[in-house]
Amino acid sequence: MTRICVAGGTGQVGREVVRQALAGGHGVAVLCRTPPPPGAAARTDGAEYFRADVTTGEGLAAALAGADVVIDCLEGRSGTALKNFADGGARLLASAQDAGVAKAVVLSIVNCDRSSFRYYASKAARELVYERSGLETVALRATQFHSLLATTFAAGSKLRIIPVVKGARFQPIAPADVAGVLLEEALAPAPGLRHSVKTIGGPEVQGMGELARQWKAATGSRGRLVTIPLPGAMGKYLRAGLNLVPEERHAGETFSGWLAKDADSL
Numbered sequence: 001m002t003r004i005c006v007a008g009g010t011g012q013v014g015r016e017v018v019r020q021a022l023a024g025g026h027g028v029a030v031l032c033r034t035p036p037p038p039g040a041a042a043r044t045d046g047a048e049y050f051r052a053d054v055t056t057g058e059g060l061a062a063a064l065a066g067a068d069v070v071i072d073c074l075e076g077r078s079g080t081a082l083k084n085f086a087d088g089g090a091r092l093l094a095s096a097q098d099a100g101v102a103k104a105v106v107l108s109i110v111n112c113d114r115s116s117f118r119y120y121a122s123k124a125a126r127e128l129v130y131e132r133s134g135l136e137t138v139a140l141r142a143t144q145f146h147s148l149l150a151t152t153f154a155a156g157s158k159l160r161i162i163p164v165v166k167g168a169r170f171q172p173i174a175p176a177d178v179a180g181v182l183l184e185e186a187l188a189p190a191p192g193l194r195h196s197v198k199t200i201g202g203p204e205v206q207g208m209g210e211l212a213r214q215w216k217a218a219t220g221s222r223g224r225l226v227t228i229p230l231p232g233a234m235g236k237y238l239r240a241g242l243n244l245v246p247e248e249r250h251a252g253e254t255f256s257g258w259l260a261k262d263a264d265s266l
Contacts, residue, residue: 109142137196140181203254
């Protein structure tokens with residue numbers, strides 16, 4: 001049995017990693033700033049939860065004790081968490097090395113190193129921390145999640161519009177599929193490389209308009225599809241198709257299939 005420490009194990013991908021690891025018979029420690037109470041949706045029976053903070057180092061030693069591998073699903077979307085995202089990764093890896101952890105796998109975003117969008121740039125900086133660490137490390141770059149598109153469409157639908165970025169195409173992927181590959185990488189034998197980068201994309205590449213129509217049909221939204229330009233770094237990233245990796249399609253859940261399965265929660 002492998003003991004896996006999942007950093008950020010209460011997020012949408014982290015929860016799936018925890019669930020799949022436990023189903024595979026592995027021991028799981030979840031590292032998070034605020035452990036969910038028993039019975040909460042973000043908590044999985046069978047896992048051990050530790051209060052820990054990578055921005056300060058508090059609680060890391062206890063969470064990492066006895067772990068064979070770390071899977072890092074942490075996010076830093078805004079404020080101090082975004083500003084210190086790379087530093088937090090370095091602190092996590094240093095503590096992992098002190099604890100005798102052999103391997104660390106980090107969740108990242110496709111072509112994040114080719115975007116100046118601040119959130120994506122922070123992912124690239126964290127990847128660099130992993131590359132320079134003394135551990136065996138893997139960065140798994142994934143395309144955008146199905147939930148990102150659904151959230152975007154739902155936000156606009158409140159104003160009776162469904163935003164479609166002009167010229168944008170997406171290759172969305174299910175968090176559960178990403179979690180499965182993270183776990184595979186964590187448990188795989190050492191490839192002989194100290195650091196490697198893997199890429200995973202969703203099973204289909206579709207225009208944002210088509211994805212919006214699928215969402216509208218699944219939810220019954222009365223919103224009108226409206227094509228909008230998207231300026232700035234994110235718009236440049238999408239127009240260049242840097243969010244797509246058609247050569248790395250993963251035979252997982254499609255956007256329409258995900259919508260059908262999660263229709264009640266959309």
